[in-house]
Amino acid sequence: MLGWILLFFIIALIAGVMGFGGVAGxxxxxxxxxxxxxxxxxxxxxxxxxxxxxxRGP
Structure with a gap:
């Protein structure tokens, strides 16, 4: 699940840098x-x- 979080975070960063505010949000x-x-x-x-x-052990 952490992988999905990082994936969407990276997508948000890239979209924000490129100017796609809606996608980034x-x-x-x-x-x-x-x-x-x-x-x-x-x-x-x-x-x-x-x-x-x-x-308990044996």
Whole structure:
């Protein structure tokens, strides 16, 4: 998912430099949404890992 965020960020930068404000804004918005989704999934994953059952050795 971080790869998608970086891709849309780069698209936004290139579009902004070339003067395509609408495309740059849309790509930046998508990158921002993906970033927050990634953060939520990271927090859920960490909490589930910490709250999960621990395996005991043999």
């Amino acid at each position: 849309a790509a930046a918005g998508i990158a921002q949404i993906l970033f927050f989704v990634f953060l939520v999934l990271l927090v859920v994953s960490l909490v589930s890992h910490l709250m999960g059952t621990r395996r």
